[in-house]
Amino acid sequence: MNLDANIPEGPIEQKWTNAKFKYKLVNPANKRKYSVIVVGSGLAGAGAAATLGELGYNVKCFCYQDSPRRAHSIAAQGGINAAKNYQNDGDSIFRLFYDTVKGGDFRSREANVYRLAEVSNNIIDQCVAQGVPFAREYGGMLDNRSFGGAQVSRTFYARGQTGQQLLLGAYHSLSRQIGLGQVKMYNRHEMLDVVLIDGVAKGIITRNLVTGKIDRWAADAVVLATGGYSTVFFLSTNAAGCNVTAAWRAHRRGAGFANPCYTQIHPTCIPQEGEHQSKLTLMSESLRNDGRVWVPKSKDVAKKVRLGEMKPSDVAEEDRDYYLERKYPSFGNLAPRDISSRAAKEACDDGRGVAPTGFGVFLDFADAINRLGKHVIEERYGNLFDMYENITGVNAYEQPMQIYPAPHYTMGGLWVDYNLMTSIPGLFAAGECNFSDHGANRLGASALMQGLADGYFVVPYAVGNYLGSEVPIGKAGKIDINDPAFAEAEDAVRSKIDKMLSIKGHSSPRSIHIELGKIMINHCGMARDADGLKEAISMIRDLRQRFWKDLKLPGSSHELNIELERAGRVADHLEFAELMCYDALDRDESCGGHFRVEHQTEEGEATRDDENFSHVSVWEFKGLDQPPQKHAEPLVFDYVKPGVRSYK
Amino acid sequence: MALSGLVLVGFVCGHMLGNLQMFLHSDWINEYAYKLQHLPYGLLWVVRTVMLIAVVAHVITAVMLVLENHRARPEKYVARDTLQASFASRTMRYTGFILFFFIIFHLMHFTIQNVHPEFKDLEVRLEGVSGSHGSLESRTIWGVYDKLSAHGEFPESEALAVHDVYSMVAIGFSPTYWYVSVFYIISMGLLCYHLMHGISSMFQSLGLRNAIWRVRLDRIALVISLVVFVGFASIPVACLTGLIEPITPLVAVH
Amino acid sequence: MSERNISITLKVWRQKDADSAGAFETYRMESVSTSSSFLEMLDLLNEQLIEEDKDPIAFDHDCREGICGMCSLVINGIPHGKNKLQTTCQLHMRSFRDGDTITIEPYRSKPFPVTRDLVVDRTPMDTIMQAGGYVTQRIGAAQDANALPISKELADKAMDAAACIGCGACVAVCPNASAMLFTSAKVSQLNMLPQGKPEKDRRALRMVGAMDAAGFGNCTNIGECEAACPKGISLDFIARMNRDYAVASVKQFLGMVGSV
Known part of the structure; x- marks a missing residue:
């Protein structure tokens, strides 16, 4: 597997400029x-x-939803970072770069992260030009806030709907191109395979989700922007339809999968309530600016609270453990996501959780309400409090909110070089589905930044360069969908579908997905250990076997069949989950969102092993009955020296 | 819809003001009616044509609207519920439909007078219509028309026999024909409803409102609608209760 | 978080595909947790149906947090159910009582044909957007974001309009199946911002044209759309679009707007 990252020459500030200059251009x-x-x-x-x-x-x-506007980017609440330094608080491209590398626990590629920080400013310009209604100050300038533990205010936002507004901006531009006929849009089409001709990506196979028709599509280059795989946990903050299928299919065709064990667990989600639950709802991290996180100091008090024998507000001040403030005095309640999440898990594992299930901690606004007045809190978080009450039936102005971490984002993804090309020539991966920029942990408000950076500013250049240098104009657009490679891929897709429909067992796809989720969250969630991971691998294999023996699917493949769609996604999750555990097992260190209980300080902090693990783990598919093969792309740090990530 | 509606609302308001002269001396409305009938330059037919066009346009656009909207939802919901739509807004097509027949009846009743052909024979003498503009001018404002037509078609006589509109209305709404009055009052209620939504809707359709003016215009629409209702309905009520009585009894004509 | 269990009866529209005739079917569900969401209740019903070897009910959903706009459903005659400012996925079973009968129908309108069961095809909304729901500009060629000051009031107002999630509830609830609220929200957002001003007239004409061509009904200013809108988009935007459209039409008549 060729893992040359193709990092351009020159000092880090010049790399992207140099790369763009060297890129081949295509005649208009x-x-x-x-x-x-x-x-x-x-x-x-x-x-x-x-x-x-x-x-x-x-x-x-192509998108699986009924409109391109519904992609899950739309759900991001908090904001988007950019190194504009409009607040004159000492921000710079280098600082954003530095923060992102450090936040990623020194497991990302410097050159990529620098480019991300560099184009972040263009993104804001671009979005404003599109008419994205960012929040503004009275003077008409853009407003910023500090977000996710950053010490500068570099986050641009549009109420609590930044993701929506940015996505709609991109959707506007896309709609314009569709209207002009430059882009043909295929809604309700799910990609089920990548087609390689002579080892080069030349097309895809899709299923029309309405008619069930399997189609072949040829192209000179294929870009996957298919999001993350948090739904491997079943319960996550992701949309119900999010899945790993496209990335996994590409991986099976030869694309390296990088760092699948890097997953982010978001600390402020509404705790799970019951078995019926289909997703976890994220409460914006901005709540931590004014809310204080605590659990009772003693297990007895916690138990009384859980059973409803004691009201949270009746717990005396001295009986409360504001554990984030205690452990991380300088960052307090704003400690980074992975650290806050783990601290919540620790408290609950210690028997001091407060939700009925025992997995929940308080996020308390009583102090803020006393200090600032209810109206200020209402103004800042009114919609979030409403949302909380709607879901839980609890008024958070009167009783503290309950929160618990939930799978939220996946830093791992398809391996890509500097030009966002996977290890399959002609196949690009952009946004959350690649592993590129966040290392082992993503900072708040950086996902939107990366998605747009890749989409607007990197892929278009990089794809142009690929076409200009690798696809001679004489061959442009001349791929034959009758090529045996297309037939083989289509047959594979069809036979998988037919096989699933023919099992006629007893387990619904949803029930198997729920089981998989439990295995993953228990063994490959916030804390992982070698034994648990080994056990998980064998459990996943058993579950996968059961899936293929006992699956029950209604209906046929020639119609809109929601269970068939679900089953296909679960099938891929069942294969992918195993790889994720392999990677977690192999990465015998703790870093960012990957916490191996074997590797922690006495105080429970993660300890990295830079000597042995300062690399990207890139996995190669070797068949389902074979363990995947690991390759390593060493990480070199010329500008940011790896240090202990301390938020004390 | 909005433009023809605007014309019709203007007409309705003017018509109501004219009618309210029923509460003054009978000569007011009789002279007013006479002079409307004898507007110079054929203005009467100009106005009648404009009104006809407005009504026809209003009806045609309404029918088109209903048909198009019907086509836009070929399959109806089985469960029905309403959130905030006013009763008035949901019943525009029905109130409009009934008002259309009201207008036809109203024209046959008082304009063409083929409901009561004997109305044609009601006559009253008006003093001092032209010439010196003496006594009448001091009582009515309509003397202004005289200046327009001082040399026009008004007879030179001191007294003039004109159609007794006052008595026609009083008889038409008399307790004998109580059901006619009831129909009128109900129709005016429907008109009130129709305008309540229609007037505010007119501003919305023409884009002549915003967040600030929204409430104001809704209130203005409400006030106009109620005034129109009270204004029009007061006349049949007055006739039914004997407040207005014919000056020429119908029997006298026979 | 007091949780109870209730029993409900569901009357659900079932339709095999766009060409088949549909009918209601009745299902009984015992012990539904009041803390589950409406869609989770349907998930469980589907599990029950699979168990009984029946076809599960197809319905649209994705983010399940009220922002993607994918979920639809007309619940007891009201899109997204009767609660204000909520999408179907945010509706929870605690809004219902033990023994309730709930009727679930797909969005009904000619431009949104039923694809299957409760799933409808909402692509005409995309078509309206493609006609003019954008600012014509090149990606990568923007000036500095702060070079164009925009007052907070205006930015906030534009955001009010931009909050639309494109779910189509306005069309579904409108007795006339009109798409005016959706279209006007987008026209207003872009027409009121300085970035969108240069093509204001063209946008109004094109988007309204596309809306009419798609076969939506006409606005009779009833206001149900505003009440059903999960994001509270105001009727005032319709007035605004009417104004923009009227001005643009006059200008077009006078030859002041280029080809549309």
Whole structure:
């Protein structure tokens, strides 16, 4: 597997400029002859499709939803970072770069992160030009806030709906290109395989979710922007439809999968309530600016609270453990996500959790309400308090909120080089579905930044370079969908579907997904250990076997069949989950969102092992009955020296 | 819809003001009616044509609207519920439909007078219509028309026999024909409803409102609608209760 | 978080595909937790149906937190149910009582044909957007974001309009199946911001044109859309679009707007 990251020459500030200069250009008259497929219509997908369309390429864009506007980027609440330094508080491209590398626990590639910080400013300019209604100050300038533990105010936001507004901005641009005929949009199409001709990505196979029709699509380059795999945990903050299928299919075709064990657990979600639950709801992290996190000091008090024998507000001040403030005095309740999440888990594992299930901690606004007045809190978080009450039936102005960490984002993903190309030539990965920029932990308000950076500013150049240098104009757009490679891929897709429908067992896809989720959250969640991971691998194998023996699917493949869709996604999760555990087992250190209980300080802090694990683990698929093969891309730090990530 | 509605609302308001002269001396409305009938330059037919066009346009657009909207939802919901739509807004097509027949009846009743052909024979003498503009001018404002038509078609006589509109209305709404009055009052209630939504809707459709003016215009629409209702309905009520009585009894004509 | 269990009866519209005739079917559900969401209740019903070898009910959903706009459903005659400012996925079973009968229908309108059961095709809304729901500009060619000051009041107002999630509840609830609220929210957002001003007239004409061409009904200013909108988009935006459209039409008549 070729893992040359193709990092451009020169000092880090010059790398992107140099790369762009060296990129091959395609003659404007020739661009329309090249066809590009973009899978996914979130920030990265819609951004890339729109920009490639604007540039003049012949683009096809696919999404499984009924409209490209519904991609899950839309759900991001908090904001988007950029190194504009509009607040004059000492921010800079280098500081954003530095914070991101440090926040990622020194497990990301410096050159990529620097580029991300560099283009972050263009993103804000671009979004404003599109008419994104960012929050503003009375003077008409853009407003910023501090977010997710950053010590500068560099987060731009649009109420609590920043993701929505940014996605709609990209959707506007995409809609314009669709209207102009530059981009052809295929809604309710799910990508089920990548087609390789002579080892090069030349197309995809999709299923029309309405009619069940399997189609072949050819292109000179394929861009995957298909999001993360948090739904491997079943319960996550991701949309119900999010899945790993596209990335996993690409992996099975030869694309390296990097750091699958890096998953982010978001600390402020509403705790799970019962077995019926289908998803966990995230409460914006901004709540931690004014809320104080605590659990009772003693297990007895916690038990009384759980059983409803004692009201939270009746717990005396001296009986409360504001554990984040205690452990991390300088960051307090704003400690980074992985640290806050783990601290909550520790408290609950200690028997001091407060939700009925025992897995929940308090986020208390009583102090803030006393200090600032209820109206201020209402103004700042009114919609979140309403949302909380709607879901839980509890008024958080009177009783503290209960929160618990939930799977939220996945830093791991398809391995890509500096040009966002996977280890399959011609196959690009953008946004959450690649592993590129966040290392082992993502900072708040950086996901939107990365999605748009990849979509608007990297993929369009990089794809152009690939086409210009690797696909001769004489061959542009001349791929034959009757090529045996297409037939083979289509047959594989069909036979998998037919096989699933023919089992006629007893387990519904949802029930198996729930079981998988439990295995993953218990063994490969916030805390992992070698024995647990080994056990998980064998449990996943058993479950996978059961899936293929006992699956029960209604209906046929020639119709809108929601259970068939679900089953296909669960099948891929069942394969992917095993890889995730392999990676977690192999990475015998703690870093960022990956916490191995074997590797912690006496105080319970994660300890990295830079000597042995300062690399990207890239996995190669070797068949289901074989363990995956690991490759390593060493990480070199020339600008940010790895240190202990301390938030004390 | 909104533009024709605007014309019709203007007409309704003017018509109501004219009618309210029923509560003054009978000469007011009789002279007013006479002079409307004898507007110079054929203005009467100009106005009648404009009104006809407005009504026809209003009806045609309404029918088109209903048909198009019907086509936009070929399959209806089985469960029905309403959130905030006013009763008035949901019943525009029905109130409008009934008002259409009201207008036809109203024209046959008092304008064409083929409901009561004997109304044609009601006559009253008006003093001093033209010439010196003497006594009448001091009682009515309509003397202004005389200046327009001082050399026009008004007869030179000191007294003039004109159609006794006052008595026609008083008889038309008399307790004998109580059901006619009831129909009128109900129709005016429907008109009130129709306007309540229609007037505020007119501003919305023309884009002539915003967050600030929204409430104000809704209130203005409400006030106009109620005034129109009270104004129009007061006349049949007055006739039914004997407050207004014919000056020429119908029997006298026979 | 007081949790109870209730029993309910569901009357659900079932339709095999766009070409088949549909009908209601009745299902009984025992012990539904009041803390579960409406869609979770349907998830469980589907599990029950699979168990009984029946076809599960197809319905649209994705984010399940009220922002993607994918969930639809007309619940007891009201899209997204009767609670204010909520999508179906945010509706919880505690809004219902033990023994309730709940009727679930798909969005009904000609431009949104039923695809299956409760799933409808809402692509005409995308078509309206493609006609003019954007600012014409090139990605990568923008000036500095703060070079164009925009007053907070205006930015907030634009955000009010931009909050639309494109779920189509306005169309579904409108007795006329009109898409005016959806269209006007987008026209207003872009027309009121300085970035969108240069193509204001063209946008109004094109988007309204696309809306009419799609076969939506006409607005009779009833206001149900505003009440059903899970994001509280105001009727005032419709007035605003009417104004923009009227001005643009006059300008077009006078030859002041280029080809549309």
